[in-house]
Amino acid sequence: MKRKLQALSLLVIVGLVSRPADEAVTLSLRTSGMLSRPVDLGLREGLGQMGFAASLGGLRSLVASITYLQAFTAFENIDWAKVDSLFQLTTRLQPGYATYWVEGSWHMAYNAASGYLFDDKLRPAIRRQLARDHVQRGIEILDEGLKFLPDDPQLWVTLGAIYERRGLDPLHDRWVELDPKKAGECYLRGHKNGALQVYERLGAYQLVKAGDPASLRTALEVLRRNYGMGYRTPGLIHYLKLAEEQLDIPSAQRIPDADPTPGGAR
Amino acid sequence: MNGEATAPSPTRPPAASRFVAFSPSRVWTLATATVTQLVRMKILVFLLVFAAVVVAAGFVFPVMNPEQQLKLLKDVSFGALQIFAIVIAIVSTALLLPRDLEDRTLYTILSKPVPRVEYLIGKLLGVLLLIGGGLFVMDAVLSAVLWMRQNMVLDAAIHSLEHENKATPENIAAQTAAVAKQGLTWALHAGVLAIFLKAAVVSALALLISCFASTTLFTIVTTFCLAIVGHGQQMLREYFFHGFSAVGEKAASSALAIICPDLGVFDIVENIIKGAQPSGADLLHMTFMALLYVVGYVAVAHLVFVEKEL
Structure with a gap:
């Protein structure tokens, strides 16, 4: 009995000693960019219980790759809403990985926008509106990504390219330059950060x-x-x-x- | 004459006094015997499965961009490494004590002058040797496939630039840098080390639980649950305990830390896959935490095991 009490006391001591040490090491690893913040609880609905548990259990990168592959399949099936929601999940799982933001915005601002613009089944006014909305969605994705990676050259030059190329002439179904000033600033910012x-x-x-x-x-x-x-x-x-x-x-x-x-x- | 020959030498101590309280060689013998025992359980078949998974992941997704192909290969491989390490850590440690009791090997060992703490350390070391060896082999397979795939992907990317008439030195250098960042780096081996450290902590926890558990199933299920909670400890601290008062938050965090280890500390693999490079200090911090948990849990396990009626 005495030993059991000793064991319990030692377990309590290990816990009490490890807690501040854990917090200090976690902070140090986060500062050096080696550890990410915990997964957002809001992701549970999108990932399902298994995916959420896996992303908790050190497999976050793998879960992000799986949702990325699902988004790729949705892209092949031309399901733009699903592409968008799956890229939202992917980017929220790994917000520090620039490629996911870039690809998500590319799907929206280029593929989805063009897909809607040339969809004969829709009325012309709706086509143009949807195309414009999806270009804007592409810009929003990159703006969100820049909150996490403000110095990433890839994000800045992609944003610059959208401002340069993805404007829609309201009178004709053709793309015109949207905002050269913003495009120029984004390109220069990208170059300044290493592009x-x-x-x-x-x-x-x-x-x-x-x-x-x-x-x-x-x-x-x-x-x-x-x-x-x-x-x-x-x-x-x-x-x-x-x-x-x-x-x-x-x-x-x-x-x-x-x-x-x-x-x-x- | 005869009496002189048989009488013990005054300079030679009797056998009982030569017994040392802690013998690394006895621990090593127990550890190697444990490795043999686990290998006979055909646990290492997982290595073949891993090799197949890595090769498949390396070549099955050729439609994506080069960077993404390499990231996916690393994601799948490191996922398999983590699953291997954690599952083997829990299951093999949970099996050890009951198997030794069933085979009566435990009685044979403990009837000799082997302290129970040496038995526990030997068993844990055996499991860690097996996990370490397995991770080493898998790391070598992953490195070979990744290096091969990296070269193939880079060749294809440069060929594509040439085809589009964009093969300027600037573009080639940028492409090479992007592929190299996602290719084989020393940081990947640091990621494998982090997985090993995490597995060591989980093994020590499983050993502690198996010392008082009545069944193997209880040990496996409980350790799995604690490992999951341990991974989510940072999330629990930040999302649930944050609204508490300062004292309440501290008390809740401490209670959680007593129940299970914070395994999230070892999750640097995610950022290593993205191309981050850990410093020596980062690795030292993680090693310190792993040692703290392993030494602590083994000490507690010893206090429980020393009183256990066998």
Whole structure:
């Protein structure tokens, strides 16, 4: 009996000692980015009891991969609502994984929006409305992702691409540039956080298209720097000249009318 | 003459006084015997299943982007590793004491000058050796398949860039970096270590429960339940106890910590799969927590087992 009491006391001591140690180690691992926050209780309905238990039991990444595969199947079956809800689950399971946010927004802003726009079974007004709503949904997904990963270059350039390419001309069923200023800012932010050099140039092109003096000055600075770095693509020269013209830069300070280097328009 | 030859040497101590209270070699003998016992139970068949799962996961999803293909391979493989480690930790530890009682091996061992604490440590060490060896083999299989798949995926991605006329050095470097981040890294082995540490804690817990449990089934079910609660301890603390008063929150958290270990501390695999790199300090912190639990639970198990009527 004495031993049993000793055992119970020791168990209590182990628990009391381990609790603050657990909390300190958890905090340290979270700070170093090795441990995620616990799964949101609201996911229980979407995942089911088994999925929720598995995601609790250290298999969260695997459960996220399964919901991702289910979303892929829903995409193949052209079930956009299901794609959206499954990507919501996937991104909430692993909010720190940028690819899930990017793919979720891509499905909505490109695949679903185009799917609705060219769906002959729907009336034209509804088609356009649904397409616009799904582009907006794609933007919302990325905005949500940026709350978790504010410095992720992949999210910024994807958002920039949507603002650049996914606007809808209300009179004709065709895509027009939606918001070049926002697109430019997103591309530049992406480049600042580590995206490829080409995104800095794409950002500057969009700012030239935006046309306001502040955007033009930023674009001019970026394009001149890229020009100095040896990037003399047709796109860069075209937009640089456009910016110089719109800002009334004196002729002596403009770039010469030389042939661009071959190798792509960007 | 004869009397001189048979008389004990004054410099040589009698056999009883040569007995040492704790002998690592006796513990090691018990541990290796436990490994043999578990191998004979054909527990390692799981390794073959694992190899099949890894190979299938590596090649069955070719339609996804390269990064996602590699992530999925790692997700499935690490999921299988965790299931292997936890199931073996619980089931094999739960089986050990009842099996030894049934075979009467326990009486043979304890009738010799083997302290009960050595018996317990030897058994636990045996289970950990088996789990460690299994994880090592599975880690090697995973590394080989991942390395192979990584090279295949990268070749395909570069070929695709060339096909689209976009194979600039900048694009190739970006693609190579993206694939390398999801490919074979040293951090993955740290993930395997984290799984091993978690399994060690669960084994020690199962050993403690089996010391007072009346049936194997009770040990298995109880340890599984405690392992699930242990994984959700952080969630319980943050979502349920948060509304309590400061004293209430502390009391509830302490009560929970007494009942089960916080296994969420070892769940770094999720972020390692995403490409995070753990530091030496992170691994030391986890090892410290695992040691704290294992030593604590073995000490409690000893206090229960030493009084157990066999």
